[in-house]
Amino acid sequence: MFVNAGGEGSTEANCTMSFMADSFFQGGDAFQTGEHIVESALPVKREHLVCKNCAAEIEVTSAQHKVMQMKSTAKYEKKIQELSAQCQRKSDECYQAWMSLTAANEQLEKVRMELDNKLFQTYSLDQTVDKQAENLRNISSKYECDKKFWAVAINNLQEKIKVMKEEHSQLLREAHECADSIPDLNKMVFAVQSLVSQCEDLKVKYNEEHAKRRKLYNLVQEAKAKDGELGILTGGSTKKNFKFDRVYTPKDDQVDVFADASPLVISVLDGYNVCIFAYGQTGTGKTFTMEGIEQNRGVNYRTLEELFRVSKERSETFSYDISVSVLEVYNEQIRDLLGASPTSKKQWRLAKTDVQGDRLKEAQNINRSLSALGDVISALATKSSHIPYRNSKLTHLLQDSLGGDSKTLMFVQISPSEHDLSETLSSLNFATRARGVELCPAKKQIDTSELQKLKMMLDKARQECRTKDESL
Numbered sequence: 001m002f003v004n005a006g007g008e009g010s011t012e013a014n015c016t017m018s019f020m021a022d023s024f025f026q027g028g029d030a031f032q033t034g035e036h037i038v039e040s041a042l043p044v045k046r047e048h049l050v051c052k053n054c055a056a057e058i059e060v061t062s063a064q065h066k067v068m069q070m071k072s073t074a075k076y077e078k079k080i081q082e083l084s085a086q087c088q089r090k091s092d093e094c095y096q097a098w099m100s101l102t103a104a105n106e107q108l109e110k111v112r113m114e115l116d117n118k119l120f121q122t123y124s125l126d127q128t129v130d131k132q133a134e135n136l137r138n139i140s141s142k143y144e145c146d147k148k149f150w151a152v153a154i155n156n157l158q159e160k161i162k163v164m165k166e167e168h169s170q171l172l173r174e175a176h177e178c179a180d181s182i183p184d185l186n187k188m189v190f191a192v193q194s195l196v197s198q199c200e201d202l203k204v205k206y207n208e209e210h211a212k213r214r215k216l217y218n219l220v221q222e223a224k225a226k227d228g229e230l231g232i233l234t235g236g237s238t239k240k241n242f243k244f245d246r247v248y249t250p251k252d253d254q255v256d257v258f259a260d261a262s263p264l265v266i267s268v269l270d271g272y273n274v275c276i277f278a279y280g281q282t283g284t285g286k287t288f289t290m291e292g293i294e295q296n297r298g299v300n301y302r303t304l305e306e307l308f309r310v311s312k313e314r315s316e317t318f319s320y321d322i323s324v325s326v327l328e329v330y331n332e333q334i335r336d337l338l339g340a341s342p343t344s345k346k347q348w349r350l351a352k353t354d355v356q357g358d359r360l361k362e363a364q365n366i367n368r369s370l371s372a373l374g375d376v377i378s379a380l381a382t383k384s385s386h387i388p389y390r391n392s393k394l395t396h397l398l399q400d401s402l403g404g405d406s407k408t409l410m411f412v413q414i415s416p417s418e419h420d421l422s423e424t425l426s427s428l429n430f431a432t433r434a435r436g437v438e439l440c441p442a443k444k445q446i447d448t449s450e451l452q453k454l455k456m457m458l459d460k461a462r463q464e465c466r467t468k469d470e471s472l
């Protein structure tokens, strides 16, 4: 007999043997047996089993029942072992599966993170692509604008090139015409050159003649300085003699006086510095000699007339720039009489006459000027190394015209009155000292500005000639 384990416990109330259902066995709720059940003659304790197939009640002994139980137990234990082993295997498998699942999860997590990264990168790339697309659109529109601009510029340039080409052709035609006229031009150049050389010759000759004339003229001036003796009775029969270039008598008029001054006017126009001045006691006729009266002009006016007359006479060969300044030296102050306004002139006169006390100052300054003039003349006469031009405004002003390279003419006015003898002698002594000044031969003051002007004109003409040559 064998028991197919795994059934449910029999519920029969009358059964002597009952089996507990075992969950380890499948389908074991039926009790079967094929074994032959042997009945023993000995009185044994009997137990009952129910056949599941036929529901018959089977009676078994306790021993049988024990064997059956032991077999069943062994079988169960074996089964349990197998199941335990199987369980262990399944547990291992489960563990392995768990481990691989964990690894797979980790892998999955990693992949998920990578995916997130990729997604983020994709997003960034999208942004970049959008920006690039925007830039591209901007560049494209700028390019379109530039294209239009350059198209217009190219059109303009083409127009200009067209105009320039036309001008070029025109210039070429003109150049050909010029080239054709070169022979005529050359003839003209030769003619001009020959005229220039003739002109140069004439200039040289003129300068030679002019130098000769000037030399003779100076000789005449020097020759004139021969006469003029003056004797002054100084009391009783005592007589003091003075020698001058010329002594004017009451018979001599303004014309006679100017006749001696006019050669100096020519000298001015020949390029010399000239100084003409009057010296003498008050009231003796300095103003009369220099200015004169309206009906009878003095040296100043006549000098100007002569200057203009001679410069006009020479206008074909020389061009003169004449400027006039009228200055007053009063109380050691220089005043420009032509530049002063009428009001300030009036104030100046008032200032001169208003205050009586200033008379003394005026006299002192006049004396100072005259004394300084005397010192300058003395220094020139003694050929001193230092000439004190700067001691007064008057001598400072006349520095270029007194001594040195200049020509100086001094008129000395004296009084015929016996009462003024002392002053007269003083003036004549001063004049004698002045006459003693041995001036070195006057030097011509060459004005280089005219020369520079001519040089510039020549350079300009040469430059024009070169330019014309190059263009041809």
Ligand SMILES: Nc1ncnc2c1ncn2[C@@H]1O[C@H](COP(=O)(O)OP(=O)(O)OP(=O)(O)O)[C@@H](O)[C@H]1O
Residues within 6 Å of the ligand: 280, 281, 282, 283, 284, 285, 286, 287, 288, 289, 413
């Ligand atoms: N040669 C002359 N013929 C006629 N009149 C003259 C002559 N010389 C001087 N006089 C007269 O004598 C007066 C005094 O002359 P003037 O004013 O020229 O002297 P001055 O030397 O300039 O005097 P001051 O130094 O005071 O200015 C004037 O009225 C002037 O007309």
